[in-house]
Amino acid sequence: MKPKILVTGGAGYIGSHTCIALHQAGYDIIVFDNLSNSSVEAINRVSNLIKTPVTFIKGDIRDRASLQKVFIEHSFFGVIHFAGLKAVGESVEKPLRYYDNNVSGTLNLLDIMRAHDVKNFVFSSSATVYGDPDVLPINENAPRSATNPYGHSKLMVERILEDLTSADEGWSLVTLRYFNPVGAHVSGQIGEDPNGIPNNLMPYISQVAVGKLAQLSVFGNDYATPDGTGVRDFIHVTDLAYGHVAALDYIQQQDHPTGFLPINLGTGKGSSVLELLTAFSEVSGQRIPYQFAPRRAGDIASCYASADKAKALLGWEAELSIKDMCADTWRWQRLNPNGFS
């Protein structure tokens, strides 16, 4: 029998791509999502791409009764937990909403998992837990800090997972710290569909390229980086999806160490804002107007991963290039100028 995985937040950007990778790798998936930041159309398209209907349950991780029901009806090998809110600016304005969704929701889920003796957990953490790093590339032992409620919520969950593993060694708690996920499925059928004007660089660039936005503001050109603009570790969402499969495969090995296991998912390579812009322009053939603007509050100069642990432990490494990330984003954007709607 195929191992069954509950995918919370599976209708979202990273979750939908991961559902495809999980199906291809032989996992049976059940998606649980309240659609607060996604569309059921993403699930329909995943079903079409994998030629198998995805079992989808509309529900909220904070709602005990509906989660209980799912655990009574299904016998899970483990849970991949994407569900959560992720907009840094909004988290500053609505901290309670973020702590409620990201922390209380996760506590609820973990408690129900414990009650049903499901102790394999893959958590969506973020490079944001490293704050402003002293040393690059960033490895998993770097000090952690956060500067906004979103970051704090990720740190709090990491702390909860660490305490949980001290209390009960039966848990396998793989904490994947994503760097900057970008790109879309190669089919152009699913991709990132931000609400309103995008905050993040790649969706902003692609909306300028398709003519929905007039020009990009490049936040800061006086950083201590090769071209003065911010440097990030952009990682293709498809590579990221395979990272989740590798994490589950690892947990399935009988003699794997249990406990809290933080792992970076990045390429190990930094690219600047201008490098990404230039690559996108070349790949798409579009002129992408931009202007330099002041630094964005809270931004750091450079952030990129040491990806060694993921390779050593999971046998996983990112394969797709910046060009692939741009080409796939552009295909998704051109085919779906209004996202899923």
Ligand code: NAD
């Ligand atoms: P997303 O918003 O596209 O997906 C999250 C999904 O969770 C959405 O479908 C949303 O409807 C669902 N959801 C939110 N709250 C819920 C709740 N209470 N109950 C049930 N479902 C709920 O975001 P994403 O980019 O796919 O991110 C997935 C995870 O990865 C998040 O936890 C995010 O914090 C984390 N992460 C994302 C990035 C990034 O840049 N995209 C970087 C680091 C970490």
Ligand code: UFG
């Ligand atoms: N940038 C611009 N113009 C824009 C948007 C972004 O110049 O319109 C610049 C930023 O200043 C930064 C770089 O592009 O230098 C990347 O910015 P993003 O907003 O795309 O990504 P961040 O690195 O700020 O943050 C992202 C997620 C966080 C997550 C973090 C690490 O938004 O939630 O990656 O995973 F925590």
